[in-house]
Amino acid sequence: MFSNASNFVQGVDLTFAIILGASVFFLVTITAVMIWFVIRYNRKRNPVATQFHGNNKLEILWTIIPTLLVLVMFYFGWAGFKPMRDIPADAIPIIAHAQMWQWNFEYANGKTADSLVVPVGKAVKIDLNSRDVVHSLYIPAFRIKEDVVPGRTNRMWFIANEVDKYHIFCAEYCGDRHSNMLSKVVVLPEDEYTKWYNDTLSLASMHPGLVALKKNACITCHSLDGIKIVGPSFKGIWGRSETVVTGDQEREIIVDEAYITHSLIDPNADVVKGYNKGLMISYKEILSEQDIKDIIEYIKTLK
Numbered sequence: 402m403f404s405n406a407s408n409f410v411q412g413v414d415l416t417f418a419i420i421l422g423a424s425v426f427f428l429v430t431i432t433a434v435m436i437w438f439v440i441r442y443n444r445k446r447n448p449v450a451t452q453f454h455g456n457n458k459l460e461i462l463w464t465i466i467p468t469l470l471v472l473v474m475f476y477f478g479w480a481g482f483k484p485m486r487d488i489p490a491d492a493i494p495i496i497a498h499a500q501m502w503q504w505n506f507e508y509a510n511g512k513t514a515d516s517l518v519v520p521v522g523k524a525v526k527i528d529l530n531s532r533d534v535v536h537s538l539y540i541p542a543f544r545i546k547e548d549v550v551p552g553r554t555n556r557m558w559f560i561a562n563e564v565d566k567y568h569i570f571c572a573e574y575c576g577d578r579h580s581n582m583l584s585k586v587v588v589l590p591e592d593e594y595t596k597w598y599n600d601t602l603s604l605a606s607m608h609p610g611l612v613a614l615k616k617n618a619c620i621t622c623h624s625l626d627g628i629k630i631v632g633p634s635f636k637g638i639w640g641r642s643e644t645v646v647t648g649d650q651e652r653e654i655i656v657d658e659a660y661i662t663h664s665l666i667d668p669n670a671d672v673v674k675g676y677n678k679g680l681m682i683s684y685k686e687i688l689s690e691q692d693i694k695d696i697i698e699y700i701k702t703l704k
């Protein structure tokens with residue numbers, strides 16, 4: 402009856418089925434009784450209104466039945482939720498970094514990926530880390546969702562039961578491009594996962610500047626192809642003269658090493674005219690000096 406994508410599907414679906422079943426039963430029953438009363442006690446059949454004053458049996462019944470019903474719902478809700486909090490000690494650790502507007506997954510060997518790659522049949526635990534605002538990691542097929550709150554580490558875990566791909570959404574409205582904050586879970590057979598995990602060289606063929614831009618979600622706001630998203634595109638920006646707003650003064654600058662470095666450290670100091678302030682965080686603690694050099698070298702190539 403239920404899908405079996407993760408170890409939590411059955412517990413969650415059973416709870417929802419019970420609540421839905423109870424809701425449908427009462428909707429149909431109450432509507433039917435209401436219609437019957439309208440017919441039975443209309444003015445033609447019952448010209449003098451009948452008055453009632455309390456009915457102990459009925460009142461006890463409609464106190465006890467709903468109490469039992471919500472206790473049953475609570476029990477199944479609790480039984481489905483409790484295992485989500487008991488993380489197995491041998492679970493594979495992964496850190497999910499959320500930031501406007503991209504997911505990034507970091508593995509124990511330092512490998513990072515923009516999809517959540519996991520082996521089938523193994524427990525995986527995810528530490529949730531936000532670099533800016535509140536996000537929420539939501540994997541509908543696995544029936545799990547957990548808020549990603551800056552300044553604290555929430556956790557989630559699961560066992561994927563089938564080799565397949567599933568959607569990841571951000572389920573907490575986090576700004577302009579929230580709806581683009583998508584990723585996927587890629588469940589691999591164990592040997593393929595091990596191969597993928599140990600292959601840390603595939604990134605080496607990419608320009609280190611591009612690796613840094615991808616890893617830090619820069620490209621969710623600054624395109625590489627000239628399209629205007631949230632911030633200016635990186636294409637053709639090197640060496641260009643731009644009007645920036647400093648405080649409430651406009652001034653001309655040249656996009657050079659000093660401007661890019663300063664913009665990464667204090668992004669709201671000199672915002673290019675026509676773009677909004679306050680959308681970018683400082684990367685002072687996040688990027689190394691080498692990262693910044695690589696990024697500048699890479700931007701130079703985007704003519």
Ligand SMILES: [Cu+2]
Pocket residue numbers: 499502535536537571572573574575579582
């Ligand atoms: Cu988000």
